[in-house]
Amino acid sequence: MEMDERKTKILQAIIRNYLETGEPVGSRTISKYTDLNLSSATIRNEMADLEEMGYIIQPHTSAGRIPSDKGYRFYVDTLMEAKEREVADMKDMLLERQDKLEDMLKTVVKYLAKDTQYATMITAPTTHLNKLKFIQLSRVDAGHLLAVVVIEGNMIRNRMIDVAEEIDDETMLKLNMLLNTQLNGLAIEQINLSMVAKLKQQAGIHSGVIGDVIDEVIETLSEDKDLEVYTSGANNIFKYPELADNENASRLISAFEEKEILGDIIQPGEGSDETGIQVYIGGENKNSGMQDCSVVTATYDLGDGMKGTIGIVGPRRMDYDKVVGTLKSIKTKLDDLYRKE
Amino acid sequence: MEMDERKTKILQAIIRNYLETGEPVGSRTISKYTDLNLSSATIRNEMADLEEMGYIIQPHTSAGRIPSDKGYRFYVDTLMEAKEREVADMKDMLLERQDKLEDMLKTVVKYLAKDTQYATMITAPTTHLNKLKFIQLSRVDAGHLLAVVVIEGNMIRNRMIDVAEEIDDETMLKLNMLLNTQLNGLAIEQINLSMVAKLKQQAGIHSGVIGDVIDEVIETLSEDKDLEVYTSGANNIFKYPELADNENASRLISAFEEKEILGDIIQPGEGSDETGIQVYIGGENKNSGMQDCSVVTATYDLGDGMKGTIGIVGPRRMDYDKVVGTLKSIKTKLDDLYRKE
DNA sequence: GTTAGCACTCTTTGATATCGAGTGCTAACA
DNA sequence: TGTTAGCACTCGATATCAAAGAGTGCTAAC
Numbered sequence: 001m002e003m004d005e006r007k008t009k010i011l012q013a014i015i016r017n018y019l020e021t022g023e024p025v026g027s028r029t030i031s032k033y034t035d036l037n038l039s040s041a042t043i044r045n046e047m048a049d050l051e052e053m054g055y056i057i058q059p060h061t062s063a064g065r066i067p068s069d070k071g072y073r074f075y076v077d078t079l080m081e082a083k084e085r086e087v088a089d090m091k092d093m094l095l096e097r098q099d100k101l102e103d104m105l106k107t108v109v110k111y112l113a114k115d116t117q118y119a120t121m122i123t124a125p126t127t128h129l130n131k132l133k134f135i136q137l138s139r140v141d142a143g144h145l146l147a148v149v150v151i152e153g154n155m156i157r158n159r160m161i162d163v164a165e166e167i168d169d170e171t172m173l174k175l176n177m178l179l180n181t182q183l184n185g186l187a188i189e190q191i192n193l194s195m196v197a198k199l200k201q202q203a204g205i206h207s208g209v210i211g212d213v214i215d216e217v218i219e220t221l222s223e224d225k226d227l228e229v230y231t232s233g234a235n236n237i238f239k240y241p242e243l244a245d246n247e248n249a250s251r252l253i254s255a256f257e258e259k260e261i262l263g264d265i266i267q268p269g270e271g272s273d274e275t276g277i278q279v280y281i282g283g284e285n286k287n288s289g290m291q292d293c294s295v296v297t298a299t300y301d302l303g304d305g306m307k308g309t310i311g312i313v314g315p316r317r318m319d320y321d322k323v324v325g326t327l328k329s330i331k332t333k334l335d336d337l338y339r340k341e
Numbered sequence: 342m343e344m345d346e347r348k349t350k351i352l353q354a355i356i357r358n359y360l361e362t363g364e365p366v367g368s369r370t371i372s373k374y375t376d377l378n379l380s381s382a383t384i385r386n387e388m389a390d391l392e393e394m395g396y397i398i399q400p401h402t403s404a405g406r407i408p409s410d411k412g413y414r415f416y417v418d419t420l421m422e423a424k425e426r427e428v429a430d431m432k433d434m435l436l437e438r439q440d441k442l443e444d445m446l447k448t449v450v451k452y453l454a455k456d457t458q459y460a461t462m463i464t465a466p467t468t469h470l471n472k473l474k475f476i477q478l479s480r481v482d483a484g485h486l487l488a489v490v491v492i493e494g495n496m497i498r499n500r501m502i503d504v505a506e507e508i509d510d511e512t513m514l515k516l517n518m519l520l521n522t523q524l525n526g527l528a529i530e531q532i533n534l535s536m537v538a539k540l541k542q543q544a545g546i547h548s549g550v551i552g553d554v555i556d557e558v559i560e561t562l563s564e565d566k567d568l569e570v571y572t573s574g575a576n577n578i579f580k581y582p583e584l585a586d587n588e589n590a591s592r593l594i595s596a597f598e599e600k601e602i603l604g605d606i607i608q609p610g611e612g613s614d615e616t617g618i619q620v621y622i623g624g625e626n627k628n629s630g631m632q633d634c635s636v637v638t639a640t641y642d643l644g645d646g647m648k649g650t651i652g653i654v655g656p657r658r659m660d661y662d663k664v665v666g667t668l669k670s671i672k673t674k675l676d677d678l679y680r681k682e
Numbered sequence: 683g684t685t686a687g688c689a690c691t692c693t694t695t696g697a698t699a700t701c702g703a704g705t706g707c708t709a710a711c712a
Numbered sequence: 713t714g715t716t717a718g719c720a721c722t723c724g725a726t727a728t729c730a731a732a733g734a735g736t737g738c739t740a741a742c
Contacts, residue, residue, distance in 0.1 A: 026704050039716050044705070062704050062723045138477045140491055148489050148499065150481055158489070158497045235595040238587050246579050253594055254576040367735050380685050385736065403692045403735050 010046050011055055015067045015075045019317050024064035069282045076279050082324035105230050113233025116323055118314035121262050124228040125306035130221045131187050135179045139172055147213045149220045153304045159216040178202055188221040229259040240315040251289040266297045266311040277327055282316045294318045298327040300334040342394055351387050352396055356408045356416045360658050365405035410623045417620050423665035446571050454574025457664055459655035462603050465569040466647035471562045472528050476520045480513055488554045490561045494645050500557040519543055529562040570600040581656040592630040607638045607652040618668055623657045635659045639668040641675040
């Protein structure tokens, strides 16, 4: 048996209707809902076919049909009309570029949650060409130095370093020179132990300080291991009864709280198509706790190799058109935002 | 009518029993549970008295009794035996002091959630003697300066500043001197517009840079407005049916997600008693979303005026002994931790 | 003051009946 | 040959009812 146009239309009608109401949809409804002018009996025959083909499911004998994962997949791949939607202007949300990135991400994710009524998340961009750009060592007070490490893409990290001996200004200058001339422009793979040893040797009695700085440099450069994730609207899952039962809710909430789990869910698109948007329906999710959810992800790119992912988690009967449309728009705006500068 | 010793014992037995089982407790149970050697009929009389006095409640005619807020309050104030409990050693959790504070807080809050099986939160310490300690302005690349602001208590903030004109090393040195000599040691109230104007004038063509730095200084000094809160174990609420219904759960989850709300809940103890630990039972909570919860808070003090609050949120029938005991221990360890240095 | 006894109340549980939505199948129709 | 009307059937949802059980309040006796 194969898909003809009429079956397609009926399947589409079933899915559209189910997305709206959340109730299994019966043959009579479709008979009136579509412009096919067919009786419910005919629809019933077609529905039996669609069920045999695996696109729809009957929860129990005397109920209507609901879409299966395969049905949703068909819908998303060929029937969906995801037009770009009007979204809030990023520029209004945005403050400054570098150090307020965090605020911007939080704003975006909050906006998305409110707009879509699903649970949302966003990962901070991770740059993969992590090169050291600048190191600044300063004397804060008698016992403390402050090391500031800046990497390509202007990610910044600080570290306080305890020092036993007092360090005079001249030495500070020397240490700064030493660090910047030796290390700037290097990636993590390029910093080896012999370099570190040489640096420490040159630093003389202050080799301990150098060690601490190097630690911080390494940590900064390899930061993308524990990537930051911001979330919003986790409580939206309670709007969808199929996710709101204790077991599901507990699992999802703890996933949204333990950001590490989220990292796995929105691995930046392995099967990246040209749009950068990906849809995972129900059982398609690798994560076992997400089998009753659909997840839509979008990869954004701020340039300089800084990429991050936006994720939206909702029930299977998610409004795919709306979500994909919104994500497309947001993605476009984010992509453009920094490029134009 | 007044509380005598026998009534006290019975009330205590009712509460203990209810905390354990979560079921209304009847007269027969108490008759056997206590060492009073009284028949269930006598207990019934006493229970009628206790109900009249408002310490216990009957959910419906043929059910046992459960404690009222007043009953819990009496228990917490006079009957509870909160002995300090063995807790994990903070030192094992702790890495370094200054810049890893965040990690430490996250570890503590996660530990607490696991240990108590309630939802937990902790606010980062806010110092109220916010004095500027140190400013460092450095040249990162052609178009960018980096401003680092450190305040008393070693809180650090960074800000990238775009500059149009190239700035040479000598000018940088001058600007740094200028900023540090004029501003160090000052609190936010002490920085007025005439100072800023004078600084800008001294900076000449680079007055724009000074303006940006001042902005950042002000933001850093007044930071405690949007205080950071870390949470863990929000999904624990699903373990308690009285909190796990959709409405309550949704409210609580969104409170735990929107950290601002939490800030209100755990306002650092206004009625601070000597222990620094506070218990809010059910309706005693000011926040309307928390009426079905009990909240226990503890204020910790890292010295230098750096204070923060730990909060534990659970059902009314929370194991107060355990929670208060654990918080006491954690608080002690946190208080000691930095003092000893 | 304490207790045994008993009628009473109210939730919980399970069984049973009814309703209605929706189906699948058959036979008639165009 | 595809479409449709008709009808028996299935099964969840809802309501009703009875029985069980836990616990109480009250009375009368100890």
